[in-house]
Amino acid sequence: MKTEIIGREAFQSIKVTLSPGEQFVSEAGKMVRMSTSLTNEVESVKKSGGFLGGLKRMLGGEAFFFSRYTAQSEGEVVLAPTLPGNVGFRELDGTRGWYCAGGSYLGSGPEIKTEPKWQGMKGLFSGESMVFIHATGIGPLVMDAFGTVTEEMVDGSFTVDTGHVVAFEDCLDYTISKAGGSWFNSWLAGEGFVIRFSGQGKVLVQSHNMKEFGAVIGPKLPPR
Amino acid sequence: MQYEIQCAGSFPVLEISLAPGDTLVSEAGAMAWMDTTVDCKTAARGGVGASLKRGILGGESFFQNSYTSSTGGKVALVPGQPGEIRATEMDGQKLMLERGAYLASGPDVTINANFKGLKGLFAEGMFVLEATGSGPMFWNGYGDIHEVQVEGDYIVDNGYAVAWDASLDYNVQRSSKKVRSFLFGDQLVMRFHGHGRVWTQSRSPRSLSAWVFPFRRVKSKG
Amino acid sequence: MQADIAGNPDFGHLKMRLDRGDSVYVESGAMSAMDDRIDVQIKLLGGFLPAVGRKLLLNESLLVGRYSSGAPDQRLSVSPAIPGQVLHKSMQGDTVMMQAGSFLACTDGIKLGTVFGGIKALFSGEGMFFLKVTGNGDLWYNAYGSIVEKELNGSELTVDTGHIVGWEPSLNWEIRGMGNLMSTIFSGEGLVMRFSGTGKVWLQTRSVGGLVNWLRGYC
Numbered sequence: 001m002k003t004e005i006i007g008r009e010a011f012q013s014i015k016v017t018l019s020p021g022e023q024f025v026s027e028a029g030k031m032v033r034m035s036t037s038l039t040n041e042v043e044s045v046k047k048s049g050g051f052l053g054g055l056k057r058m059l060g061g062e063a064f065f066f067s068r069y070t071a072q073s074e075g076e077v078v079l080a081p082t083l084p085g086n087v088g089f090r091e092l093d094g095t096r097g098w099y100c101a102g103g104s105y106l107g108s109g110p111e112i113k114t115e116p117k118w119q120g121m122k123g124l125f126s127g128e129s130m131v132f133i134h135a136t137g138i139g140p141l142v143m144d145a146f147g148t149v150t151e152e153m154v155d156g157s158f159t160v161d162t163g164h165v166v167a168f169e170d171c172l173d174y175t176i177s178k179a180g181g182s183w184f185n186s187w188l189a190g191e192g193f194v195i196r197f198s199g200q201g202k203v204l205v206q207s208h209n210m211k212e213f214g215a216v217i218g219p220k221l222p223p224r
Numbered sequence: 225m226q227y228e229i230q231c232a233g234s235f236p237v238l239e240i241s242l243a244p245g246d247t248l249v250s251e252a253g254a255m256a257w258m259d260t261t262v263d264c265k266t267a268a269r270g271g272v273g274a275s276l277k278r279g280i281l282g283g284e285s286f287f288q289n290s291y292t293s294s295t296g297g298k299v300a301l302v303p304g305q306p307g308e309i310r311a312t313e314m315d316g317q318k319l320m321l322e323r324g325a326y327l328a329s330g331p332d333v334t335i336n337a338n339f340k341g342l343k344g345l346f347a348e349g350m351f352v353l354e355a356t357g358s359g360p361m362f363w364n365g366y367g368d369i370h371e372v373q374v375e376g377d378y379i380v381d382n383g384y385a386v387a388w389d390a391s392l393d394y395n396v397q398r399s400s401k402k403v404r405s406f407l408f409g410d411q412l413v414m415r416f417h418g419h420g421r422v423w424t425q426s427r428s429p430r431s432l433s434a435w436v437f438p439f440r441r442v443k444s445k446g
Numbered sequence: 447m448q449a450d451i452a453g454n455p456d457f458g459h460l461k462m463r464l465d466r467g468d469s470v471y472v473e474s475g476a477m478s479a480m481d482d483r484i485d486v487q488i489k490l491l492g493g494f495l496p497a498v499g500r501k502l503l504l505n506e507s508l509l510v511g512r513y514s515s516g517a518p519d520q521r522l523s524v525s526p527a528i529p530g531q532v533l534h535k536s537m538q539g540d541t542v543m544m545q546a547g548s549f550l551a552c553t554d555g556i557k558l559g560t561v562f563g564g565i566k567a568l569f570s571g572e573g574m575f576f577l578k579v580t581g582n583g584d585l586w587y588n589a590y591g592s593i594v595e596k597e598l599n600g601s602e603l604t605v606d607t608g609h610i611v612g613w614e615p616s617l618n619w620e621i622r623g624m625g626n627l628m629s630t631i632f633s634g635e636g637l638v639m640r641f642s643g644t645g646k647v648w649l650q651t652r653s654v655g656g657l658v659n660w661l662r663g664y665c
Contacts (some may be wrong), residue, residue: 010234010456011367011426034383036377082431147457160479207457212475212527218439220658234456235651244617256609260602304660434663440637
């Protein structure tokens with residue numbers, strides 16, 4: 001398996017080349033193009049058993065859908081994020097896992113275990129209640145970002161608006177809250193939801209805020 | 225008619241220098257700035273029937289703008305989305321375009337719309353524009369545009385295909401046979417067959433539309 | 447105080463470091479991260495509220511936050527909502543007119559005032575108020591897309607209102623329709639600004655209105 005980030009910084013995508021029998025997993029709906037020698041099977045992980053209802057658009061509310069690509073013979077698949085920006089890439093070695101926040105999970109190798117964890121509160125990261133994808137194991141992990149991605153080292157504590165969080169190492173403690181104290185007027189600081197990280201570990205931060213962007217564009221579109 | 229694509233990168237702008245006698249047609253809303261010596265007329269081009277077909281079915285604006293200048297002048301055009309602008313000199317070939325990809329063209333280029341899609345539950349088919357004729361044709365993508373040479377078969381998600389040679393055959397189909405895949409329209413793909421070029425864009429307007437859905441206001445009932 | 451622009455030309459954003467006593471004005475919603483010892487106060491631009499209604503003004507984003515530091519070396523990161531370029535202008539008593547949405551941040555010596563754009567501006571899609579920026583200090587502003595500068599020397603330029611970032615006050619400006627009524631309503635251009643005279647105008651290569659019109663077709 002070969003993974004390659006292609007494209008200019010503003011619109012990166014990831015190209016995965018697979019040998020016969022190899023597999024790659026992505027969030028469903030992220031495929032740009034692929035060779036016909038690959039098959040694409042959709043699997044789902046439900047929040048709870050039961051009828052999903054005729055959801056026309058899957059928004060992370062009730063279930064998370066994965067696409068599994070299997071190569072019958074040598075071939076490639078290209079995956080892309082939703083918003084303009086970088087693709088984040090980490091090679092996991094089994095020592096630490098990552099939480100992909102705010103819909104940033106893009107794809108991973110077959111040896112990576114991906115477990116959706118529902119956060120329960122709506123509007124934290126984007127418009128809907130959000131799923132963190134806990135990725136553990138060995139292999140490539142690919143993420144979406146809105147804008148440029150920077151890695152911040154946390155040593156003690158670090159607070160960031162939820163709209164800017166891409167992913168963070170699972171060794172970090174975190175709390176999600178409405179901004180308080182000197183961030184008093186939460187309405188000024190975007191929605192005011194922040195994550196306060198503590199401990200030692202890495203956080204991937206994106207330069208632009210998905211919630212702010214959605215809040216500017218959304219209301220100007222036709223009502224749903 | 226001279227043209228220049230400026231600010232190459234993510235947000236380029238197409239600047240056209242019109243000489244007396246030149247005509248440029250663009251989709252409505254594309255004009256960013258222009259000299260006051262340029263006249264802009266709004267008209268349904270190619271007759272009402274053709275425009276209706278192009279406009280309503282193709283997702284393009286019903287009304288198209290026509291720019292001329294009796295003394296000469298410049299007009300700057302941009303698409304709504306961030307991404308590349310491309311210029312193609314049409315010379316009798318046929319180029320297929322995704323509906324959001326058309327920006328502007330010279331007077332001898334013809335744009336037609338037809339619909340190719342899945343019958344049944346979801347009208348999530350492809351609205352496709354067909355460009356023929358001669359002269360300059362300007363088109364754009366959401367994000368960067370990559371060219372793929374198809375020899376045989378190739379699959380492209382229908383949100384990402386932005387243009388292709390008309391010589392290629394294609395079908396719109398579901399990417400996976402599993403029942404669950406009907407839950408999202410994104411799972412429609414185009415299977416190309418033959419020899420020709422496909423241009424893909426590096427982001428999908430359908431994915432963006434699905435993403436922005438919860439930010440839209442809720443229609444109040446009653 | 448230190449301020450660096452990172453991420454240009456596509457994802458411009460500001461990374462600042464404030465010392466004790468430093469303060470900066472930032473447009474509402476643009477703050478992305480900050481250290482604990484920074485204090486925020488909301489301010490309304492232009493002073494009192496005209497009788498048009500608070501809601502309209504809120505949509506105009508005429509509210510700014512005044513961020514001040516109570517300790518040394520406090521970090522403050524600021525991002526505009528829409529990707530594009532962020533630029534800096536050192537103001538030295540000159541005046542610049544600006545689209546309200548283009549303002550990102552400024553230092554204390556800068557005065558921000560509002561100028562009513564006239565009734566036609568109401569329909570422009572960009573809002574009724576322009577900003578008049580004067581004073582001494584640093585001004586940071588953002589463009590959706592890339593910035594293009596045009597210099598007029600007794601000439602004229604027609605600009606779609608969504609593509610205006612700012613202009614020099616020496617220029618004359620007028621909001622108008624695109625020609626006849628049918629042209630204005632159906633051309634998709636809505637209203638345009640006609641500049642004339644001598645001076646510079648700063649334009650952006652994308653507009654929020656354009657993005658919305660494009661995306662609407664997929665909703």
